[in-house]
Amino acid sequence: MNTAQQTARVGLFFLLGLALTWVTWETLSDGKLFKQTGYSLVAGFDNLKELKQGDEVRMAGVKIGSVERTRLAGRRAEAVLRIDPGVKIASDATATIVMAGLIGTNYIGLDLGTPGAPVLTDGAELRTKITPDINAIMTELGNLGQKLEGALGSITTTVNGDGKNPGLFQKLDRLVTDNSTKIDTTMTNLASATEKINKGEGTLGKLLNDSKLHDELVATVSEIKGAATDAKSFVADAQTLVNQVKSGKGTLGALIFDETAGNDLKVVTRNLRDISDKIAKGEGTLGKLLTDDSLYLSAQSTLKKADSAIDSLGDSGPITAVGAAAKVLF
Amino acid sequence: MKQFTHFLEGFGSAVQLLFQSARFVGTLPRQRARFIDQCYLIGYTTLPIVAILCFFMGSVLALQSGYSMENFGAKQFIGSLVGLSFARELGPVIVAILVAGRVGSAITAELASMKVYQEVDALVTMNIPPARILVLPRLAAVLVMMPVLAIIGNLIGWFGGAVVCKYVESIAIEPEAYFSALRRYMKFKDVGTGLMKAEIFGFVVVLICCSIGLNTRGGPREIGASVTKAVVVSLISILVLDYFVTKALM
């Protein structure tokens, strides 16, 4: 290889080095060492947090410039922003320091401001707003975590009990177990009542077996049956509720923090039991009706009266008759 | 103790050689051909190995940092890590080590054999100081070529990292993201610091190798011993200097 060729190669090699250095310089310094384009704005904050020179300035998410430098000015920190030429910023646009990532990548975010507001010029000051910084957020997240933990803890105690006091589930469980016999009893009582009626025992039985009265009574019995069905469906409802509570669905939320619902359930069940008990013991009107023979006659006369009443009322259906009977009965 | 006096002697003769060479800076324009020749040897012919090594060093750096940074989900910062460590530290040190191994050893071998076969003596009797025609062109060439090698090595190292980030499945970072991360925390000062370090290392390596070569005494066996010594002293100097220069340039 001759000297000229060698010289050429060395020369090119050196120029390549210069060019690469220049390109690197341009890229890494955003070319600002060579040309200062655009205009600058000042944004003052109490704390610039992680913001540093070279970070982006974005308006509504679009990059419109960069942080030229940061400085302390008296009792506040200032970021000098270099805004690309041609970008107009309304004087009521607000600047905030926004985090782009968890590990300290920040940018200055600007909102659009109101249309028609005067435009900021070189050197003007931006309005700023403080946003919680990452540290504050992390602290709050930490607190929230603690609270959640506490809440979960108390829920657990409520549900499972804390050793001394039974938990919600134990309570519900007991409620259902305690009352299931009572509910059973109620059902049995109702069943035996119907049986007695069928056998013609008691007033109602006699009434039923007395064919004369049969037709009128059919409606009454079906009324009573309806009442029994209602009672049944009420019990079923109660059971569904208990099941729902058991499986943690529906009104659980209310039940967790409101024991009265549970108590109400108890009361309702007790009332139901009382009623059926009273009916079984012949207490109350319906009980007496079902158990006391002495009422038969008066009932008969009543029914006679009702009959005449029905007659007098003319062509009325058994419902009206029952309605009249009911007026007499209750 | 003896080692220490040897070290001081070597240090002293290197400094002396530096001043002797500096006296002849004015003759550089006349020594253009020699200067170009040395530029060719130090810069141009060293480029391939610099390119290969820097590429793989960048790749490995990206691979390793990808592996360790995945643990805490900071993969997107591989670009910054590879970029900064290459520009500030690895690039200059790798290039300097290559120059010591490839160029420095050759310089010492050449000058030592010139010394052993009395060529240096012949120059002295001709009133042509060896510092002028043997040392000065090499020092000047390394000063000019070192930043060129360093910047090329630097960019190739970054590029190597980018290739690994794109094509290694466990990392899978697009070059765009890699280079934007690289740019985010990098100032030209970081690259400039690296170039400055490369410059200092290269200069010191060539000075050491020249000095050890010219101080060779004896026969062919001593030529080999001098080359070994020059490379060892160069490598130690690079790493020791690295600490102090890094500290000074921080």
Add this chain to the structure above:
Amino acid sequence: MNPPIHRNPITAVESPAVGVTIDGLTKNFGTFQALKNVSFTVEPGEIFVLMGPSGSGKSVLLKHIVGLEAATAGRVLINGQDATAEHTLERIRIALVFQAGALFNSLSVYDNLALYPREHRFGDEATIRDKVMRALQILSLENSAQKFPSELSGGMRKRVAIARALVMEPQLMLYDEPTSELDPVMSATISEIIATLKDEYHVTTIVVSHDRELALGIADRVGILMGGELVFLGPPASLRQPADPRIADFFHPRIDLKNPRFKTLET
């Protein structure tokens, strides 16, 4: 007697010829004494031939004259200036033909010769080329100009070394065994060169040689070193019948092939 005037063959600049004074020169390599209190003077424009057996310190003495070695004791003065002083080499052009040639192995024969004139700016490339080619012609090397030292024979190297010294146009010329590897014709040429340089340009010359014919033919004075000591100093004529038995032994070694020396050493 006025000192002879040295005339530069190219520039024709005239200056007083160079004289060399060696004054009590002693050189120790560790405990080994290579030179023992050697003193003599080489007059300006004189041809001084230094002889002596191998290892007697001749090459070491030459190195002291060009300042490559520093004396343990005593001094070497060139025109009254210390040889080891840096400016001596700057002011006085001294050429040394090394015993081994000491050619620049990375340079072609042509560039070996051209280095000195180029570095000392003797003139443009054409002037330098003329000079170099003339020196190569004198030593019958014109066909080897583009060869490299590694491609040369031992004798050719010696000739290139002499040609390189000639191109320097020295005021003081030192030859270390110039004819040791050369054929008789080339030896005669070297003798002629030495004589011509002295006659035409008053170049002071010191020749180290074992070649008795060369020495006796061209020498103005002869010195003989033995074991680092100067054992003889005088005109070559007085060497024809040396009084000193050591010198007689040196010039007329008794060779008894029936009874070789190493055989006596063996037993």
